[in-house]
Amino acid sequence: MKLFITPASPYARKVRIMLTEKHIECEIEVVPSLAAPDSPVPAYNPLGKVPTLVLDDGSSLYDSVVIVDYLDHKTPVARLIPQDNNHRATVRRWEALADGVCDAAIAVVMEKRRVPEKQDETVIERQMLKVERGLRAMSEDMGDSKWAAGDKFTLADIATGVALGYLDLRMPQLGWRESYPNLAALYEHLMARPSFKDTAPPAA
Ligand SMILES: N[C@@H](CCC(=O)N[C@@H](CS)C(=O)NCC(=O)O)C(=O)O
Structure with missing residues (x-):
C-alpha cells in the first residue's frame, strides 16, 4: 500500500x-x-x-x-473503532467534530493567505467561532476522563490530538491549553506515544 x-x-x-x-x-x-x-x-x-x-x-x-x-x-490488532454500535457512533462523532475543527482552521488559514484587501473578516469570525465552540464541546464531553471517549485509547483521541496539534501549528496564539486544561493533559500524554511524536507537523 x-x-x-x-x-x-x-x-x-x-x-x-x-x-x-x-x-x-x-x-x-x-x-x-x-x-x-x-x-x-x-x-x-x-x-x-x-x-x-x-x-x-x-x-x-x-x-x-x-x-x-x-x-x-x-487487522483486529489494536482496534481503534469500537464494535458496540453506540460507542462507535460516539467515537465517530468525536472524529467528525475534530475534523470539523480542522476544516474551520484551514478555512481561516486560506482566508488569511488572500491579499489583505480581499480578506473577508466575517468569514474569519464565523470559522473561528466553529473552532472555539468545537474546543469547548470537546472539553465538556471529556470532563475528567483520561481519554476522549470511554475508558480506552480510540480514534476519538487520535482525531482530537491531531486537531489540537494543527491548532498549535497554525494558531499558536489561541491559548487553548489555558482555557481547556483537560485537553492539554490529553494532548500531553498523546504526544508521549511514538505514533504522535513521529508525525508531529513541521514548524510553520
Ligand atoms: N475530508 C478530507 C479532507 C482532506 C483535505 O482537505 N486535505 C487537504 C490537505 S490538509 C488537501 O488535500 N487540500 C488540497 C485541495 O483541497 O486541493 C479528509 O478527511 O481526508
Whole structure:
C-alpha cells in the first residue's frame, strides 16, 4: 500500500497515526505541492486531496474517514473503532467534530493567505467561532476522563490530538491549553506515544 500525504495535513496525520498504532506497513509518499500540475494524486483521487491510500491491487481509497475505517478492519490488532454500535457512533462523532475543527482552521488559514484587501473578516469570525465552540464541546464531553471517549485509547483521541496539534501549528496564539486544561493533559500524554511524536507537523 502507498499513502499520499503532505507533512502538515491533519487528516493525513490521523491516518499515519492509525497505521503506526495498528502496526500496518505502508509506503508513505510526500507530495511536494498538491496544486502543482504534475501532482501524482489526481491519478488516484479525482479531488486531488491527501490523504489518498493506494491499495496493492492499484485501487484507491479516500478520504481520511474511509481510510481509517478500512485500516481498522484490515487487522483486529489494536482496534481503534469500537464494535458496540453506540460507542462507535460516539467515537465517530468525536472524529467528525475534530475534523470539523480542522476544516474551520484551514478555512481561516486560506482566508488569511488572500491579499489583505480581499480578506473577508466575517468569514474569519464565523470559522473561528466553529473552532472555539468545537474546543469547548470537546472539553465538556471529556470532563475528567483520561481519554476522549470511554475508558480506552480510540480514534476519538487520535482525531482530537491531531486537531489540537494543527491548532498549535497554525494558531499558536489561541491559548487553548489555558482555557481547556483537560485537553492539554490529553494532548500531553498523546504526544508521549511514538505514533504522535513521529508525525508531529513541521514548524510553520
Ligand atoms: N475530508 C478530507 C479532507 C482532506 C483535505 O482537505 N486535505 C487537504 C490537505 S490538509 C488537501 O488535500 N487540500 C488540497 C485541495 O483541497 O486541493 C479528509 O478527511 O481526508
